[in-house]
Amino acid sequence: xxxxxxxxxxxxxxxxxxxxxxxxxxxxxxxxxVQYTRSDWRNRNKIKTAQGEHWxxxxxxxxxxxxxxxxxxxxxxxxxxxxxxxxxxxxxxxxACFAQMEAPIRALYEQAANLTHLSRINHLFIAGLCPxxxxxxxxxxxxxxxGVEGKNERLIHLCHTLGASEYLSGPAASHYLDxxxxxxxxxxxxxxxxxxxxxxxxxxxxxxxALSVIDLLFNTGADASAFLKKWTA
Numbered sequence: 001x002x003x004x005x006x007x008x009x010x011x012x013x014x015x016x017x018x019x020x021x022x023x024x025x026x027x028x029x030x031x032x033x034v035q036y037t038r039s040d041w042r043n044r045n046k047i048k049t050a051q052g053e054h055w056x057x058x059x060x061x062x063x064x065x066x067x068x069x070x071x072x073x074x075x076x077x078x079x080x081x082x083x084x085x086x087x088x089x090x091x092x093x094x095x096a097c098f099a100q101m102e103a104p105i106r107a108l109y110e111q112a113a114n115l116t117h118l119s120r121i122n123h124l125f126i127a128g129l130c131p132x133x134x135x136x137x138x139x140x141x142x143x144x145x146x147g148v149e150g151k152n153e154r155l156i157h158l159c160h161t162l163g164a165s166e167y168l169s170g171p172a173a174s175h176y177l178d179x180x181x182x183x184x185x186x187x188x189x190x191x192x193x194x195x196x197x198x199x200x201x202x203x204x205x206x207x208x209x210a211l212s213v214i215d216l217l218f219n220t221g222a223d224a225s226a227f228l229k230k231w232t233a
Contacts, residue, residue: 003026003162004026004166006024009042010123011126012042012044012122013214014045014212015212016209018213020192022139023130028140032141036068036072042118046211047212047215054091071141072117073117075115092215094203096218096220096221097220108128112125129214132224133228146161151176152176152178155167156185166190167189168190171194197209197227197229201219
């Protein structure tokens with residue numbers, strides 16, 4: 001059976017392009033048994049406020065943990081979730097669809113407050129936000145699917161495990177993917193494009209694309225999926 005998959009590290013409340021990638025495949029793997037990278041999107045993302053762009057960052061344990069895997073990263077302060085929700089509520093309560101999206105997104109923050117590991121928090125949000133965008137792609141965790149040594153070898157293994165014949169990659173991976181190795185195993189490689197997303201009505205001034213998908217949801221509600229560009233091979 002033809003199956004297209006993508007394999008990406010989890011991010012905190014990711015931007016719309018991340019969810020466009022999820023909906024463009026038949027199965028999506030959260031690749032969290034790889035090294036955690038600091039100052040990245042794993043534990044933070046941006047929203048829009050009356051004062052401009054604002055980072056929401058989950059506080060994580062880093063001291064003495066160089067080389068830890070994403071799924072090993074623990075939270076330092078459990079009060080981060082209500083603090084983030086308070087900032088979100090203050091920033092988006094005037095957005096056109098805040099009332100429509102408030103309950104499901106607030107519920108995710110209430111659940112996240114009880115979790116101790118970043119990977120589980122990210123998985124919770126990604127899985128919870130997908131249905132609000134009309135996305136029903138199955139999500140898997142790489143640590144549940146076994147592994148082999150080597151960056152390309154591991155990705156090929158994950159493709160085989162799920163019976164995939166096509167691997168859809170983010171554009172940044174083009175410099176290290178060995179497409180010939182994939183082809184030798186009967187797997188084609190294609191690359192996602194994040195160009196050409198339409199703008200949508202947005203609170204607070206000049207339009208910004210590179211924000212958490214919750215910006216899209218609070219501003220467009222049930223119409224949010226219309227602003228995700230459908231992938232065409």
